[in-house]
Amino acid sequence: MPRLADATEPAVAHAAALLRAGEPVAFPTETVYGLGADTFNEAALDRVYELKGRPADNPLIAHVLGADQARRVAVGWDDRCERLAGRYWPGPLTIVLGRAPAVPLRATAGWPSIAVRAPGHPVARALLEAFGGPVSAPSANVSGGVSPTTAAHVVADFALAADLLVLDGGPCAVGIESTVVDLTAAVARVLRPGGVAASQLSELLGEMVDDSIGTQGPGPGTTMRHYAPRTATELVDESALHGRLAESVEPAVVLCFDDAPIVPPHRAIVMPPTAEAYAARLYAALREADEAPGSLILVVRPPGREGLWSAVMDRLIRATHRHAR
Numbered sequence: 001m002p003r004l005a006d007a008t009e010p011a012v013a014h015a016a017a018l019l020r021a022g023e024p025v026a027f028p029t030e031t032v033y034g035l036g037a038d039t040f041n042e043a044a045l046d047r048v049y050e051l052k053g054r055p056a057d058n059p060l061i062a063h064v065l066g067a068d069q070a071r072r073v074a075v076g077w078d079d080r081c082e083r084l085a086g087r088y089w090p091g092p093l094t095i096v097l098g099r100a101p102a103v104p105l106r107a108t109a110g111w112p113s114i115a116v117r118a119p120g121h122p123v124a125r126a127l128l129e130a131f132g133g134p135v136s137a138p139s140a141n142v143s144g145g146v147s148p149t150t151a152a153h154v155v156a157d158f159a160l161a162a163d164l165l166v167l168d169g170g171p172c173a174v175g176i177e178s179t180v181v182d183l184t185a186a187v188a189r190v191l192r193p194g195g196v197a198a199s200q201l202s203e204l205l206g207e208m209v210d211d212s213i214g215t216q217g218p219g220p221g222t223t224m225r226h227y228a229p230r231t232a233t234e235l236v237d238e239s240a241l242h243g244r245l246a247e248s249v250e251p252a253v254v255l256c257f258d259d260a261p262i263v264p265p266h267r268a269i270v271m272p273p274t275a276e277a278y279a280a281r282l283y284a285a286l287r288e289a290d291e292a293p294g295s296l297i298l299v300v301r302p303p304g305r306e307g308l309w310s311a312v313m314d315r316l317i318r319a320t321h322r323h324a325r
């Protein structure tokens, strides 16, 4: 089993020492837990790919304290970046820029660009400060699976990694991953929706921001099936739920807003009605449903479309996509 440690000051100092020694460390951010390694240590980055089973062509986000560190790993930090970072950093916004020549190819899976984000979680920031450099970290889950929003989720995914230190900073407040915006082309483009909407970015930058990539874009890390439980998972309209349950021969776990129509052997997990609370609960609920007996998870389609609901829908569409990983 990995080693779970409350994120006290000595534990954070120890984690930073491990990073310096080229070991990966799992740590909390406000979005999801990350599995971090020294951005400048290729062997440590290899270990992250290996632990996650991450495809070798899917690049990592470099976590930084702010603009100064971002400029060490990225080229093209311009006025737009200043404005975005000024408004949204530290926080759940990731900016894709050109990769600085000093950054090892492994940190960006060979891509000429690099994603940078300044996390807001105090433990992530304390770790970055104690380490003193950028930390490349994907979400701390097995590749393709449900992202982790508690330290226990990380321990469950990496049960076999006996030497992995997991800093426990409690449940993640945002609960879904950062918005990823690509500034390497003439038109800014949202590669992954998150809490910061394209319209907000567009308003701040005073220019068009393309969010048409939706759930089927080209480029790194855009596989359709992602964030997926092992159990078959389907998205259903509230109005179709009764019929779907009636035809199911297997007990189902239903992520719903109202548990009234759900009777044994089916089981309800009642989800919160607001997008913020839903997002914060989503991955824990999917994991709970995955652990429960039964071979079907039904997710009732949320009513909202705007703002954070569109990021939630992105995750639900990917989690319920049928194609093989």
Ligand code: TXA
Pocket (backbone or CB within 6 Å): 029, 031, 032, 033, 034, 035, 058, 059, 060, 061, 092, 094, 096, 108, 111, 113, 114, 115, 117, 119, 137, 138, 139, 140, 176, 177, 178, 180, 191, 192, 219, 220, 221, 222
């Ligand atoms: O909220 C988050 O972003 C979390 C926490 C830990 O910071 N991290 C996270 O990392 O979600 P990961 O690796 O699970 O997802 C990173 C996403 C992937 O879709 C990846 O393809 C994209 O960012 N990405 C990373 N570097 C990129 C690059 N150079 N160009 C385009 N996309 C990139």
Ligand code: MG
Pocket (backbone or CB within 6 Å): 138, 139, 147
């Ligand atoms: Mg991920």
